[in-house]
Amino acid sequence: MKFVNKYLLLVALIVITLLLLFVHNKGFYKVLNIPLDNNERILGLSDASVGGDSMMKVSTNAEGTSFNCNIVNKFQWPFCQLQIYMIPFNEQDKNSLQHGFDISEYDELFVDIKYQGPKPELLRLHIRNYNPAYTNLEVDSNSMKINEFKIEANAYKTKQFINLKDFYVVPWWGSERNLPTELKLREFSNVPLIEVLTTDHVQEGELTVNINEISFRRLYISNENLLFTIIAMWLAAAAGYLILQLHNYRSNLKQARLSNNRLIEIMDALKLEKAQIEEMSKRDTLTGLRNRSGLSLHFTQCATDLLEQNTPFSIVFIDIDFFKNINDLYGHNRGDDILVTFAQIIHSNIRIADKLGRWGGEEFILICTNSTLNQANSIAEKLCRIIQQHLFGSDLQVTASFGVAEMYPDESVKDFIERADKALYKAKAEGRNQVQVSV
The missing domain is CATH 1.10.287 (Helix Hairpins)
Structure with a gap:
């Protein structure tokens, strides 16, 4: 349990x-989506309203809102502007705008806006805030605070993220009004209107803006x-x-104190078993030779002796020729017997100081300690002849290919092994039953 x-x-x-x-x-997130398919809340405005010649056409559908604008440089600052009212708007009753949305609790604004027209591909976003402390639309139609952010409309493949902290109050709006400093800062406490409009220095020509999404998000829990x-x-x-x-350890310790002698016996047995397991893990189960793990310590020691004492160090890669054919013709049991016999022949014809291991499959490796390339080559030639002359059973002759290499002082063990392996493959490629050296 x-x-x-x-x-x-x-x-x-x-x-x-x-x-x-x-x-x-x-x-x-908490999300506030701004509807973009309501004709009654979306209005278009151009400089034609102040004496210019720029013309603007607005259209809405289920996917959002778009406007087409033909900019004409007659007015000093030509513009096209889309007004998106967040509340029902009665132009005859401007005070209705005082009941906007408090978006100060939101952190982010997402917009999906695409622009086609003259360069640069810049637009302005205005978040207009209504505050009776400075807003009086009957006297000043521009008295709602203008929080602005300039966006690159086509800079993002999908919608663009904007932190609300990146909005700023346009300087001219604050400079035209005698307000205390705290009222000149950005403000989102009562927002009835969002505007999308062209930049200050828009180029003359026709442009189209598609607005597919405008939404505010607040992260409930910060990352x-x-x-x-x-x-x-x-x-x-x-x-x-x-x-x-x-x-639990305290409980076990109390029990352990009652049977300390038994615990010591168990620990000794575990140590012995561990040593046996470690030794077994370094041996090939079929031939009894060292495996790659068992040879790693000898590689390290020989490489150290080479660097510190300039003691030469060579290896011989040995591969039984056409071993797959032997398995196919005689079966895997006979193949295993040949591997065991092959290992015994090699082992009985090398020096005591040399280390023989099974590298994998039918491939073996011989570490020749304190041996130059010529000495290791002589050992490999001798072993090649011995293998060729031996009969495995009464009817089977086996040959092997040999690759020999001597380690360079500035060479890694990996590169050293690769050179010997390439020499072995060269011996196989040039007819097998031979020795090739890597110089």
């Missing part, structure tokens, strides 16, 4: 962590808090687990 509970708690912890990471990646929660949760779980383990 304790086992089940412990792992059920671990699974629950992992699931909760994955859910929190998913939330961290996708976000957990930092989510990560802190995950870390705190795991630390608390680890602390609880450690406390539980400490309690």
Whole structure:
């Protein structure tokens, strides 16, 4: 029961962590979408209203709103402007705009806007704020505060993220009004209107702007808090687990003191078993020779002797020729017998100081300690003849190919082995049953 509970708690912890990471990646947001398909709340305005000749046409559909504008440089600052009212707007009752949305609780603005027209591909976003402290539309039609951000309409393949902190109050709006400093700062407490308009120095010509989405988002839980929660949760779980383990260890220690002698015997047996397992892990189970792991210590020692004492160090790669054919013709049992016999022949004809190992399959490696390339080559030639002359059983003659290399002082073990391996492949490529050296 304790086992089940412990792992059920671990699974629950992992699931909760994955859910929190998913939330961290996708976000957990409150979203305010601005409707873009309501003709009654979307108006177009151009400099034609102040004596210019620029013309503007607005259209809406289920996908959003677009406007087409023909900029004519007659007015000093030609413009086209789309006004998106967030509340029902009665032009005869301008005071209706005082009941806008408080978006100060939101962190981000997402816009999906595409632009076609003269360069540069820049637009301005205005978030207009109504505040009775400075707004009087009957006297000043421009008295709603202008929070502005300039966007590159086509800079993003999908919608563009804008932090509301990046908006700023346009300087001329504040300079024209005698307001205290705190009222000249950006403000989003009562927003009835959002505007999309051309830049100050828009080029003459025709342009089209498609607005597919405008929405505000607030992150319920910050990414930092989510990560802190995950870390705190795991630390608390680890602390609880450690406390539980400490309690268990104390209980076990009391039991261990009662059977100390038995514990010592068990520890000795475990040490012996560990030593046996380690030795077995370094041996090839079929031939009894060292495997790659068992040879690694000898490689290291020989490489160290080469660097520190200038003791030469060579290796010989040995591969039984056409071993696959032997397995196919005589079966794998006979093939295993040949591998064992092959290993015994090689082992009985090398020096005591040399180390023979099975590299894998029908491939063997001989570490020739304190041996130059010529000395190792002589050993390989001798072994090649011995193998060729030996009959494996009463009817089978086996040959082998040999690749020899001597390690350079500035060479890595990996490169050293690769050179010997290439020499072996050269011996096989040039007819097998021969020795090739890498110089």
